Amino acid sequence: MEKELLYKFFAGTATLEEKERIMQWMELAPENKQVFLKERKLYNAILLNSEPVQVQDTEKQKQRRMPSTFMLRFLRIAAMIVIAFGLGYFSQITRESDEPVAMQTISVPAGQCVNLTLPDGSNIWLNAQTTIQYPVSFNKQKRQVKLDGEAYFEVAKDAKRPFIVNTKECSVEVLGTKFNVDAYSSRDKFETVLMEGSVKVSLCSNPSEAILLKPNNRVYRSNGRLLTEQMDNYERYRWKEGLICFQNEPFRVVMEDFEKFYGLKIVVNNQKVTKYLYTGKFKQTDGIDYALSLLQKNIHFTYLRDRENHVVYIN
Structure with a gap:
């Protein structure tokens, strides 16, 4: 495979036919995938050396998305590699203790799925057109992330620090569990499906409207209320595969x-x-x-x- 074509793919400027050609080439042999990863890492290094880390006030920052879309075959990558992909950037906010902390924002383009590990060891899959924001290090009281889109969470257990997923309409609080959150603000939708453990879901507009969800159940928002139903099929949530x-x-x-x-x-x-x-x-x-x-x-x-x-x- 020509390096020039691979770099067009990494930059998001390849045509649809070129993307499909690369995907087919990767499927032909494991060696091709290794070549792809090698060139990807080289491209990441170029990005890191040529683009300075941006640190700015949260109120002034604008989320940066990739200029065009491309397909990637669900590569498992660490959080720092995701930064190198150009999907994330740093900004600055203030802790409750008034100490500045770096925040990372990752935006996943259409047609891509990203796997990353958070600072506490929690594992997350981000679906296409999803944005997540989280601190590079969690504080001692709680672990908070902000989500717009769909993500599958496997949260590392920490009884002293609850893990909270904030979305536009609702928040999901857990200690250690496996669950899927679908909360694209552009679609005015929210749902959480619990596979393991327990979560508390509450409305941002009315925190007293809260539900403690049990495994194999789904909670969703409808007409300003939280409703639940039992789940007997998880096929829809195999997008990470x-x-x-x-x-x-x-x-x-x-x-x-x-x-x-x-x-x-x-x-x-x-x-x-x-x-x-x-x-x-x-x-x-x-x-x-x-x-x-x-x-x-x-x-x-x-x-x-x-x-x-x-x-x-x-x-």
Whole structure:
């Protein structure tokens, strides 16, 4: 594989066809993946040496996102490597003790999934189009992070310091557990699914509106209230494995997932398809064309793909 093409991929300037070519090349042999990682590390080093760390007042800082989207096959990377990816930057806030502490913000573009380890040892998977902010070192009272998007948490146990996930509408407090939070502010949605342990979920607008969640249950916000339901299927939360799964989901929700995972916009002109619920499972690496072709077997629709502008029209 040409180094020039790999560096276009790292910079987010490769075309969709070039991205798919790289993904296919990586699948051919383990040696190709090693070459990819080697060149990635070299590119990271260049970024670190050429871009100074930004430290500025939190009120003035603007979240920096990658200028374009690209697909990455769910590489497990440490937090400092994520910084080198150019997905994060430093800002400055004040602790309760008035001591400044560096904050790290990581923004994941569409079509990418990132795995990182927090300073306390907690392991997190960030889904596409997700932003997380956390301190480079937690204080002695609590461990707080701010999330906009979807993330899967495996929180390191620390009875003396609760772990708190703050979102636009709700907060999730835990001591040590495994759970998934889906809270994209752009979609006005919040839900938490608990796999292990226990969490307390409360509304930011009304902290007294709180629910203690038990394993195999989901809490979600509806009309300003928190509601719960039992979970018997976790397929939808296998996104960190590179799978796009949905069960009895409206067409609109399925298309939103495709937009998130494939980094494009989908315009639905055929309103007939919105009347049905869909169930399916795809590998993200199969691509948008394969996913749409399988959906076409269940109900009739056509689609037109504008590759230059990264738009798909459902007709």
